[in-house]
Amino acid sequence: MLSVASSGPACIECLIVDSCGVDTSEIVKRLQQQQCCIQQCSFDQTSERLEHTDIDLIFLHTCFTDTNALSELHYLRQQYPHIPVILFDQELNAERIDESMLWRASDYISTARLTDDVLQRVLRYNLKVRQYDSEIERLNQQDPLTGMINRQQFYKELSERLKLLRKGEPSKHFALISIDLDGFRRFNNINGYSAGDIVVKEMSKRLSELAPGLISRQGNDEFIMLLEAPVDASLTHQTTQLCIQLLHRLTDPYNYNDLEVILPCSIGAALAPQHSCEPDTLINQATQARVKAKETSSCSYIIFDNKNSLSNDSHVAIESDLINAIRRNEFELFYQPRIDILSGKIIGAEGLIRWRHPEKGLIYPDLFIPTAERTGLIVPIGYWVIQQAGEDIQRLQASGLEIKRLSINLSFRQFQDSYLCRTIQRLIEKYAIDTSILEFELTESALFNNELHVREGIEELHKLGINFSLDDFGTGYSSFSLLQKLPISSLKIDRSFVSGIHNNNPDDREIVKALIRLALSLNKEIIAEGVETAQQLSFLASFGCHQAQGYLYSKPVPFAEFKDLLQHGYQLTTESAVNL
Structure with a gap:
């Protein structure tokens, strides 16, 4: 029999992932007959295996089919999108297949009915998919103007380099250097974007010649690079020397239309582990230093100094914990009541996610949502929030309690998930x-960052009967014509304006x-x-505001406390509030 591998690589590297202890001997045997090299591990070991081995295909067995268990599948597809994930089990019914494909399984195998023909078809198809995806990924990793890696790929590679520092096993230390040109925007406005592109391409060439390591264009004329040095070398000295070289080289004239244009530059640097071992914090510190250099004098550099910074360097590395938090159901929805101002009655609530970490205690969203947004884990977390909100609505109705609205936040990152509307519809039906x-x-x-894409998603979700509100209203983006066209029923005045009322700020009033x-x-x-x-x-009442929420009424509370507030007819009228 002609094996699949005869027309492809000498050995197809396959990883079988199973945390349930099922018998995998049959699928292993058949894969080996197709010249596949097999590795096996539990889900918790996948990241380590995938770091050290170039895997072609992942065969995944999950124990359950609910939202939390399927997060394993979603995590693999999110973190390793170029590796096909093939679900397998003894038996797979239609419902489980549909749900798994919805959560982006590349293919599926029922081992009870597995034949060589079926396996060959699965291998050929998914290897071809991997080939196409790898090419797309390569293109997606490049900045189209300079050919350098783009900022997403730079961030990924930077995170890998910093891992050993975070584990306390340093073999090298690093300087992150942020660079941009002074007056580039004015140059663009005068000469046009084509002229700006010529300058940026020449700038990238000069940077690569001076420091051929990890360099990325972050946007416009902003570049970022990583300097590596042995732990026994003076990182500060090497960083200083490189910054001086960069200043000299980048201030050489740029040629455009037979003209020589001089554009000074500003440089900022942050050191790891001296300043931070976290990529987000390190990038922010280098950017702060660059901005300060630009403010200090033209054509200068500054190395970040903790003593002169207001930045919070206590960011906790939580990315590795987030997937476990989903699987272990460590999240919880708190509810802040929404009050009808005239009657003082609770008519709704806003659901706010909290993380009950087994070691760190209660973690608020501002400490983990940015990481979830960046890694894509906000998508399964968002689905969990919708599911939990639906269950809580049911529990209130079963107790004879009614609310008009229960609102939850939907992030822009979730709209980038092409499966958003279909998945939400399935959750609505299932629960x-x-x-x-x-x-x-x-x-x-x-709403306005990617207007057409988000608008289409809103309109599709509205067909399911879902209402929408616009948060942070008044902070600067609103298009009134779009507000009239979209099915947005409520506008929320940003708390920054409300706080100005108390301070007698005439502008905020x-x-x-x-x-x-x-x-x-x-x-x-x-x-x-x-x-x-x-x-x-x-x-607010005197000018006709309908509803309010805030600490005057209640802080966000767990579901049980919110339910208790509803049961006891919690009220606070305008008149009684004035008398507090």
Whole structure:
């Protein structure tokens, strides 16, 4: 029999992932007959295996089919998108196949009915898919103008280099150097973007000649590079020397249309592990140093100094914990009541995610959501939030309690998931979620950052009966024509404006009044966030604001406490609030 491998590589590297202890001998035997090299591990060991071995195909067995277990599949597809993941089990019914394919399984195998023909078809198809995906990935890793790696790939490789530092096993230390040209925007505006592209390409060439290591174009004229040095070498000295060389080389004239143009540059550097071992923090520190250099004098460099920085360098490395948090159901939804200002009654709530970490305790979203956004884990986390909100709606209704709205946040990153609408529809059907109560909150930046793509997603979800509110209203992005076209029922005044009412800030007071009038003219509900004083509440009520939420009423509380508030008829009228 002609093997699959005869027309391809000498050995197809396959990783069999199973945490349930199933008998894999049959599939191993058949794969070996097709000249496949087999490795086996549990799910928790996959990252380590994939770091050290170039795997062609992953064969995955999961123990369950609920949202948490399928996060294993989603994680593999998210972290290793170029490696096909083939689900296998003794028996696979249609429902499980559909759900697995929805969560991006590349293929599936029922081992009870496995034949050589079927296996050959699976191998040929998925190896070809991998070939195409690898080529697409290569193109996606490059900056199209300079041919350098783009910032996403740079971030990935930087994270890999810093891993040993975070584990306390340093063999090298690093300097992250951020560079841009002074006056480049003005040059672009005068000469046009084609002229700017010529300068950027020449700049990238000079950088590569001076430091042929890890370099990336971050955008426009901004570049970032990584300097590696042995642990016994003076990193500060080497960084200083490189910065001086960069200043001299980059200030050489650039030729454009027979003209010689001199563009000074500014450079900032941050050191690892001296300043941080976290990629986000290190990039931020180098950027801060560069901005400070630009403010100090033209054509200069600065090495970051913790003493002169207000940045928070206590960022915790949590990426590796997040996938386990999903699998172990460590997340929890807290609810902050939404109040009808005139009656003082609770008419809804906003669901806010919290992470009950087994060692670190309660972690608030600002400490883990950015990591979830960056890694793509926000997608399964977002699905968990929708599922949990639906279950909590059911529990309230079963207790005879009613609310008008239960809102949860939907991030811009989730709209980049092409399976978003279909997955949400399946969750609605599976958990019988009442979509007339469910409301998704969007930020202005998410709504207008990729207008057409997000708009299409909103309209498709609205067909399912889901309501939408616009968070942080008034912070600067809103397109009034788009607000009229999209099915957005509520606008939320940003807490920064509400706090200005308490401080008697005349600008914030006028902004709040204008936002309320605008919402009323557009026939939208208007909700004020961050209401903390009776003075703020009285002001909002006097100009017709419909609803409020904030510490004046209640902080975000666990579901049991929120349910207790509803059961006891919690009320706070405008008049009683003024008398507090």
